Amino acid sequence: MPGVMSPEQLFVHELQDMYYAEKALTKVLPRLAEEASDSELSRAFTSHLKETEKQVVNLERVFEQIGERPEAHPCPGIEGIKKEHDDFVQENRPSGELLDVFLTGAASRAEHYEIAGYTGLISKARALREREAVGLLEENLRQEKEALKKVEAISKRILKDASNGGSTSRRSSSRRTGSR
Numbered sequence: 390m391p392g393v394m395s396p397e398q399l400f401v402h403e404l405q406d407m408y409y410a411e412k413a414l415t416k417v418l419p420r421l422a423e424e425a426s427d428s429e430l431s432r433a434f435t436s437h438l439k440e441t442e443k444q445v446v447n448l449e450r451v452f453e454q455i456g457e458r459p460e461a462h463p464c465p466g467i468e469g470i471k472k473e474h475d476d477f478v479q480e481n482r483p484s485g486e487l488l489d490v491f492l493t494g495a496a497s498r499a500e501h502y503e504i505a506g507y508t509g510l511i512s513k514a515r516a517l518r519e520r521e522a523v524g525l526l527e528e529n530l531r532q533e534k535e536a537l538k539k540v541e542a543i544s545k546r547i548l549k550d551a552s553n554g555g556s557t558s559r560r561s562s563s564r565r566t567g568s569r
């Protein structure tokens with residue numbers, strides 16, 4: 390494609406971006422499941438991996454619907470979220486509990502990014518009267534919203550455990566948890 394000139398082409402461009410992001414996430418999520426020490430968090434990553442694999446297929450079906458070949462266009466947004474994770478882990482070598490808290494935040498950032506991406510894609514697909522595409526994209530959006538809710542609940546629980554005397558916060562002499 391020479392350049393994005395029309396709303397149709399913008400839709401394809403953003404679809405290629407999201408396709409790249411979802412494919413990247415299928416490689417990241419198994420690593421996150423491995424890194425998490427909290428078993429509920431680890432399971433959440435594994436179950437979202439399964440959904441993400443299905444989301445990739447849904448996106449391929451959207452490409453098909455609009456008569457385009459599935460193509461991934463590098464998405465700096467998701468790469469940035471990935472890099473933030475890699476840098477933090479490398480620079481801080483966090484303890485298991487702190488790493489879990491960090492991972493819930495990284496996951497939330499990724500979900501918010503995906504939610505924004507799908508919301509934009511759905512409104513464009515609607516404007517272009519691509520009804521099948523709207524349905525497929527809505528299915529992905531629903532899963533992202535659910536994944537966000539789940540990870541936020543896990544984050545709350547882990548933080549509560551930590552401030553109730555989890556090993557990491559116990560060892561620190563200053564009270565850092567505060568009331569928000």
Ligand SMILES: [Fe+2]
Nearest residue numbers: 411441444503
């Ligand atoms: Fe996704």
Ligand SMILES: [Fe+2]
Nearest residue numbers: 500503533536
């Ligand atoms: Fe997601």
